[in-house]
Amino acid sequence: MATKQSPKAGTKVSHSTGITVTLDPQGKTKEQKEQELSKRVADCKDKDAATVIAGLDADKLPGTIKTSSNDPADMAGTIRGGIAQGTAYIVTDAIVDNGRIDLVVDTVAHHNRELASQQIPAMCEAAGKQAHPYGFKVPLFSDNSGVVFSDDTNWSYSFEANITNAFGAVARGCRLPVPVP
Structure with a gap:
């Protein structure tokens, strides 16, 4: 199949002018x-x-x-x-x-750690609300230092949080594990 031509098709040329046609053997x-x-x-x-x-x-x-x-x-x-x-x-x-x-x-290891760090805030929010329906504040995450990898794809995370009960009492520094789906 011709994929390129010089001069372009329709151009008037003299008999002595050369024409170059580029062919692709695969026809694409x-x-x-x-x-x-x-x-x-x-x-x-x-x-x-x-x-x-x-x-x-x-x-x-x-x-x-x-x-x-x-x-x-x-x-x-x-x-x-x-x-x-x-x-x-x-x-x-x-x-x-x-x-x-x-x-x-x-x-793979770095990629999975990056994915884990992106998932941590949402997972902490869900775990905290389930375990402590009367009050829970998701901590701010600056890094994924609490992530523990058992191999390149399996990991767990735990963190400390302040928890408020139904009567307003606050427990500070509670360690919460986050279940990984």
Whole structure:
């Protein structure tokens, strides 16, 4: 399939002028390729990075692997080395850019800790209201230092809170465990 022509179709030229036609042996236009890559990228997010990278490598698709979308450096060598040494990575974002698939990855452990820290306030609110219906104030969270991970995906959290009973009495510094769904 012809994907490009120079000069453009409909242009009048002399007999001696050369015409260049670019052919794609797979018969796909640049737009079709971009659409296919976009569909493929949609399937990459939240998947095991080693599997995704191996699939892209097998199909000889170009791109970069970074730890942040704003990172100027391609970390492919470092990340591939980490995977080879047993570090588990997850794809957190994937972008199609001019025929390239750029992956953003994070270690599974770090990614899960970040997710846990985002869930903590809502979980504390629910646990506190259930255990103490007469008064409970969710503490302010500046970090996730109370999170205890038993492995890369399972964690628990406990914190200290002031609890007010139905008569207005306050118990200060009560330790509350938060059940993880």
